[in-house]
Amino acid sequence: xxxxxxxILVALRRHKAGTLLIALQIALTLAIVCNALFIxxxxxxxxxxxxxxDEADVFVITxxxxxxxxxxxxxxxxxxxxxxxxxxxxxRDAAPASxxxxxxxxxxxxxxxxxxxxKPTTDSAVYVGDEHLLDTLGLRLIAGRNFRSDxxxxxxxxxxxxxxxxIVSKTLADRLFPGGSALGKxxxxxxxxxxxxxxxxxSLHRQGTSxxxxxxAGQSLIWPGRPDDSRGIYYIVRARPGQLASAMRAAPxxxxxxxxxxxxxxxxxxxxxxxxxxxxxxxxxxxxILMGIISAVLLAITAAGIVGLTSFWVGQRRKQIGVRRAxxxxxxxxxxxxxxxxxxxxxxxxIVGAVLAIGINLWMVTRFEMDRMxxxxxxxxxxxxLLLGQGAVFAPALRASRVSPVEATRSV
Amino acid sequence: xxxxxxxxKVYRTEVVETYAxxxxxxxxxxxxxxxxxxxxxSGKTTFLTIAGLLETFSGGEYHLDGIEVSNLNDNARSKIxxxxxxxxxxxxxxxxxxxxxDNIEVPLRYRGMKSAERKQRIMDSLERxxxxxxxxxxxxxxxxxxxxxxxxxxxxAGSPRLLLADEPTGNLxxxxxxxxxxxxxxIHRDGATIVMVTHDPELxxxxxxxxxxxxxQVVDLAEEPRFHTHAGAGASQGQL
Numbered sequence: 001x002x003x004x005x006x007x008i009l010v011a012l013r014r015h016k017a018g019t020l021l022i023a024l025q026i027a028l029t030l031a032i033v034c035n036a037l038f039i040x041x042x043x044x045x046x047x048x049x050x051x052x053x054d055e056a057d058v059f060v061i062t063x064x065x066x067x068x069x070x071x072x073x074x075x076x077x078x079x080x081x082x083x084x085x086x087x088x089x090x091x092r093d094a095a096p097a098s099x100x101x102x103x104x105x106x107x108x109x110x111x112x113x114x115x116x117x118x119k120p121t122t123d124s125a126v127y128v129g130d131e132h133l134l135d136t137l138g139l140r141l142i143a144g145r146n147f148r149s150d151x152x153x154x155x156x157x158x159x160x161x162x163x164x165x166x167i168v169s170k171t172l173a174d175r176l177f178p179g180g181s182a183l184g185k186x187x188x189x190x191x192x193x194x195x196x197x198x199x200x201x202x203s204l205h206r207q208g209t210s211x212x213x214x215x216x217a218g219q220s221l222i223w224p225g226r227p228d229d230s231r232g233i234y235y236i237v238r239a240r241p242g243q244l245a246s247a248m249r250a251a252p253x254x255x256x257x258x259x260x261x262x263x264x265x266x267x268x269x270x271x272x273x274x275x276x277x278x279x280x281x282x283x284x285x286x287x288x289i290l291m292g293i294i295s296a297v298l299l300a301i302t303a304a305g306i307v308g309l310t311s312f313w314v315g316q317r318r319k320q321i322g323v324r325r326a327x328x329x330x331x332x333x334x335x336x337x338x339x340x341x342x343x344x345x346x347x348x349x350x351i352v353g354a355v356l357a358i359g360i361n362l363w364m365v366t367r368f369e370m371d372r373m374x375x376x377x378x379x380x381x382x383x384x385x386l387l388l389g390q391g392a393v394f395a396p397a398l399r400a401s402r403v404s405p406v407e408a409t410r411s412v
Numbered sequence: 413x414x415x416x417x418x419x420x421k422v423y424r425t426e427v428v429e430t431y432a433x434x435x436x437x438x439x440x441x442x443x444x445x446x447x448x449x450x451x452x453x454s455g456k457t458t459f460l461t462i463a464g465l466l467e468t469f470s471g472g473e474y475h476l477d478g479i480e481v482s483n484l485n486d487n488a489r490s491k492i493x494x495x496x497x498x499x500x501x502x503x504x505x506x507x508x509x510x511x512x513x514d515n516i517e518v519p520l521r522y523r524g525m526k527s528a529e530r531k532q533r534i535m536d537s538l539e540r541x542x543x544x545x546x547x548x549x550x551x552x553x554x555x556x557x558x559x560x561x562x563x564x565x566x567x568x569a570g571s572p573r574l575l576l577a578d579e580p581t582g583n584l585x586x587x588x589x590x591x592x593x594x595x596x597x598x599i600h601r602d603g604a605t606i607v608m609v610t611h612d613p614e615l616x617x618x619x620x621x622x623x624x625x626x627x628x629q630v631v632d633l634a635e636e637p638r639f640h641t642h643a644g645a646g647a648s649q650g651q652l
Contacts, residue, residue: 327522
């Protein structure tokens with residue numbers, strides 16, 4: 001193949017327009033496809049992120065009040081609802097909560113190590129729940145203890161004063177106090193009074209999914225309390241193993257038996273974690289599909305462009321191919337000529353495309369706070385484009401190789 | 413050097429078979445300069461394409477430089493074309509995208525020759541046709557006569573055993589044609605075997621021997637008028 005490189009380059013110099021067009025198309029395709037693949041991979045990685053929850057058995061009821069209630073009435077009703085849910089044979093445990101992982105929305109707070117610290121040390125997702133929340137979510141306590149019932153008070157996430165004790169995720173504990181020394185230590189959550197870490201759970205991710213690939217995605221704390229939001233409260237329920245479906249049927253009935261003046265939206269008021277995960281990653285999945293389609297279309301257009309141009313060149317050079325055959329070229333020589341020609345155009349395209357791909361990524365890093373793309377994507381993209389080019393050019397090249405040497409004697 | 417015995421070439425369609433060559437016999441000795449003449453459609457070009465292994469034949473035998481070529485595969489035929497045959501076409505058939513140097517290099521590259529040897533041969537052949545100073549020019553920058561000289565240089569560079577020329581002066585004016593013909597005569601004097609197809613009686617007369625083809629067969633000029641004036645004599649046809 002190498003024996004033909006110089007004359008091919010010489011010939012390509014005299015077909016600049018077509019050559020540049022295809023090389024540019026390859027370059028743009030590579031630049032876009034590399035970044036699209038990177039985004040797809042990131043979004044797909046999000047889809048498989050662990051939430052920390054025992055997702056197989058847990059479901060969530062979004063309970064809204066149909067009538068206005070005082071905070072005392074709400075607290076009493078929540079306690080009665082919890083008792084009713086926990087009595088169900090198919091239910092292992094239940095807890096009221098201000099939010100849950102993958103909910104999409106939820107509270108978070110800046111965290112400092114000293115009360116007068118201006119710049120926060122970090123940020124943490126905030127969950128409000130009672131002493132049943134750890135067992136209900138299936139969180140594993142790896143140090144310290146759970147809340148005592150006397151530590152759990154009727155409270156609100158909007159309240160300015162943080163409670164005296166919290167349970168934190170290991171990620172937050174390590175971030176605040178590196179070296180595994182967080183238990184018993186205090187910190188401040190934009191409050192003048194300190195909060196002491198009494199327990200550490202191994203994993204509990206934040207409610208939103210947009211930043212799950214960030215290092216701080218696993219930084220969460222649980223504040224002891226019974227949420228008393230008058231708009232509604234999440235009831236987290238953990239079914240006994242294998243009894244999720246029956247628990248999901250029984251739980252709303254039990255709640256309505258307690259008090260009919262509530263609303264559980266038939267569309268999204270009762271969701272198991274498979275549904276929650278599906279909804280949470282809807283945009284990630286959509287973006288991955290969109291990027292996949294864009295990449296596929298671009299690759300198809302590039303392949304079609306290569307097939308079209310090469311077919312045109314083969315038709316245009318039919319006589320020339322015949323002359324080459326007459327002068328001693330074998331069919332393989334002709335096949336290799338067109339494959340090499342495409343490879344040279346492809347190489348020019350991917351070199352420019354690689355620079356463009358990295359440039360676009362760097363622009364997105366500064367403009368949209370995206371991560372830096374691994375060069376592996378560029379490498380894979382280059383290989384894919386070159387293989388695509390060789391695949392696309394093969395059929396017209398094969399047609400060229402079948403041109404008879406007798407073409408050399410034909411007058412047109 | 414070139415011997416065809418009872419050779420035939422038939423073009424078949426569903427309803428008709430057309431004999432382009434029928435019971436065709438020719439024997440060209442080494443070092444001969446043979447002109448092949450005949451009216452249009454007589455089979456001259458078919459003879460040349462078969463002689464040059466550009467096309468296969470239907471029956472008979474063809475020995476080229478002692479090799480029976482009828483059973484050779486495509487690669488072997490390409491190799492023989494590359495190593496033993498030099499082509500000179502009426503339309504020059506230079507590759508317009510390549511310089512004079514690169515055009516002459518084409519068959520040498522297919523032979524897998526080393527760069528230094530290729531360069532030496534290219535410059536030698538260009539010297540021989542008097543165009544050494546035009547090596548970097550492109551075909552479009554040369555006159556018709558010069559282009560045909562480059563084509564001759566390309567044919568000579570590979571030191572072929574046989575030169576096949578198809579109307580080599582057909583696209584040239586009289587002066588250029590004379591120059592090209594003198595070059596061919598000079599090449600022949602140096603020992604080359606040349607088979608030239610032409611319908612120009614003046615050119616044919618300058619060859620060592622004339623072979624006349626009519627209706628796909630070699631005819632004895634003593635029995636036929638020396639030059640046919642009727643056009644499109646046509647090949648013989650037979651219904652299937």
